[in-house]
Amino acid sequence: MRDEFISVAAHELRTPLTALQLKLGGLGSLVTRNPAALTQDVPRLAGRVDSALRQVERMAELVERLLDVSRIEGGRLELRRELLDLGQLLSKTVEDFREQFASAGCPVSLDILAGDFRGYWDPRRLEQVFGNLFSNAIKYGSNHPVEVRLERRGDEVLLSVRDHGIGISEEDLVRIFSRFERAAAPGRYAGLGLGLYITRHLVTAHGGEVNVTSTPGQGATFQVQLPCQTPPPDSVGLDEASPEAP
Amino acid sequence: MSSAAAFDTFMLHDVAALEHDLEPGLAGGDPPSPPGGGVGAPTGGHAPTFACDDRLVLIIEDDIDVRQSLAEVLEDAGYQVVVAANGREGLERLRQAPLRPFVILLDMMMPEMDGWEFRQQQQRDEELVAIAVVVITAHTDAGLTARRLKAAGFLGKPIKLPVLLETLAHLRPAGGSGQG
Numbered sequence: 001m002r003d004e005f006i007s008v009a010a011h012e013l014r015t016p017l018t019a020l021q022l023k024l025g026g027l028g029s030l031v032t033r034n035p036a037a038l039t040q041d042v043p044r045l046a047g048r049v050d051s052a053l054r055q056v057e058r059m060a061e062l063v064e065r066l067l068d069v070s071r072i073e074g075g076r077l078e079l080r081r082e083l084l085d086l087g088q089l090l091s092k093t094v095e096d097f098r099e100q101f102a103s104a105g106c107p108v109s110l111d112i113l114a115g116d117f118r119g120y121w122d123p124r125r126l127e128q129v130f131g132n133l134f135s136n137a138i139k140y141g142s143n144h145p146v147e148v149r150l151e152r153r154g155d156e157v158l159l160s161v162r163d164h165g166i167g168i169s170e171e172d173l174v175r176i177f178s179r180f181e182r183a184a185a186p187g188r189y190a191g192l193g194l195g196l197y198i199t200r201h202l203v204t205a206h207g208g209e210v211n212v213t214s215t216p217g218q219g220a221t222f223q224v225q226l227p228c229q230t231p232p233p234d235s236v237g238l239d240e241a242s243p244e245a246p
Numbered sequence: 247m248s249s250a251a252a253f254d255t256f257m258l259h260d261v262a263a264l265e266h267d268l269e270p271g272l273a274g275g276d277p278p279s280p281p282g283g284g285v286g287a288p289t290g291g292h293a294p295t296f297a298c299d300d301r302l303v304l305i306i307e308d309d310i311d312v313r314q315s316l317a318e319v320l321e322d323a324g325y326q327v328v329v330a331a332n333g334r335e336g337l338e339r340l341r342q343a344p345l346r347p348f349v350i351l352l353d354m355m356m357p358e359m360d361g362w363e364f365r366q367q368q369q370r371d372e373e374l375v376a377i378a379v380v381v382i383t384a385h386t387d388a389g390l391t392a393r394r395l396k397a398a399g400f401l402g403k404p405i406k407l408p409v410l411l412e413t414l415a416h417l418r419p420a421g422g423s424g425q426g
Contacts, residue, residue: 014384015309018403022315025407026322048318055311103310142357189357190309 012062012192020055023048065194069179072201079122079205086117086126086157086226090150093130101134105143106163115152119228125202126226129210132195133161133222139189141165141219156208157226164219173212298377299345300419305329306336306364307382308356312403316351316410323411332356333364340374347377349398349417354383354391365395378417 027048030037038045071077094110101108137146141163149160168176177200179193196210203210207227214220303325307313310331317327328347330336333356340346350368354361361381368374378398381391382405392400399413 011384014403015312018384018405019309019311019315021404022312022319022407022410026315026319029407030322051311051314058311139357190355 016055016058023052068198081120087112097134104138107145109147111149113151129199132199137163159224162221167216168214169216302326302347304347304350307353333359349378352379
């Protein structure tokens with residue numbers, strides 16, 4: 001497992017590294033071969049530098065995910081809870097992903113039903129949960145619509161992310177939340193295979209649950225339930241004192 | 247780590263040696279296509295039924311950043327570039343285009359249609375079979391993959407720009423025969 005993990009992680013790091021190496025190589029040869037180009041088309045050049053920086057961010061993000069696994073395994077994952085409106089956070093995350101949805105040919109709909117979505121959660125970690133579910137919907141459901149829905153039901157908030165992609169077979173449903181597992185055929189989909197594993201841990205740390213239903217060939221629906229009530233500050237072992245909390 | 251450099255690339259003449267050890271392949275009794283002579287000479291010696299552009303490169307790569315970076319540096323180097331996000335799109339581009347690329351840069355791990363399936367379909371198509379393929383992959387077994395696919399070469403990710411340009415320059419028909 002360890003070898004396989006290192007191999008998968010190395011493969012994933014090589015992708016942004018490839019883009020970065022080509023970007024910098026291209027910029028380097030421009031500088032040496034055609035210095036005049038540096039002042040001729042500044043916006044284009046700036047765009048290339050931005051794009052190189054984005055590769056660095058991609059790599060930093062991968063390193064963070066690897067560290068998340070280490071934190072989860074070592075019981076060191078800390079939540080920084082603060083009072084927030086989950087509806088707002090969800091809308092913002094959908095907006096952040098709008099370009100990715102569009103370039104994958106996924107029309108996205110966001111349906112926030114009437115209700116109170118305020119609670120004490122870790123915004124960064126829940127944004128990560130939303131992002132993981134959106135990334136999966138995009139990866140396995142490209143060129144199909146994605147429906148995101150948020151509703152309040154009793155003391156819980158229910159989020160569902162539904163795609164219409166390749167779906168997940170019954171036998172795979174049980175293992176997709178495990179580390180390095182994925183249902184899709186190997187060799188076709190990039191990624192660490194850690195997204196759902198981390199997602200499940202982040203949701204569980206918030207006292208919630210994540211479930212999935214699917215019909216192979218027709219898509220999958222991931223549902224996250226999060227309790228709304230404010231927990232006493234030290235009721236959850238994973239908690240860190242939240243400086244923002246009143 | 248010293249072996250990593252060996253995975254960077256191997257060129258056409260290396261394949262010529264390798265293919266003697268492999269089962270008879272797409273080129274029939276012909277020698278592996280040298281730069282300048284390979285395009286349009288599929289099994290059976292049919293006359294080429296299409297035109298090949300010695301500046302046109304098809305990039306089949308699912309990662310948008312890698313795809314754009316490759317396109318960018320190749321355009322800087324004077325090539326014309328057509329891009330596709332997976333094997334199925336790659337076949338579409340090839341079949342639609344009035345001119346065929348002289349080389350296809352082929353990623354292996356892609357959704358919808360991966361590099362293996364693309365190459366199989368390409369080899370079954372008499373009009374496309376002669377286009378040289380250079381495998382690009384982040385896996386350490388890039389060389390083995392390229393041999394199995396009877397590719398003209400491979401580039402291990404991360405890709406060094408000079409190696410990329412050198413690889414394409416060797417495969418470019420005009421570079422070998424002056425054919426226009």
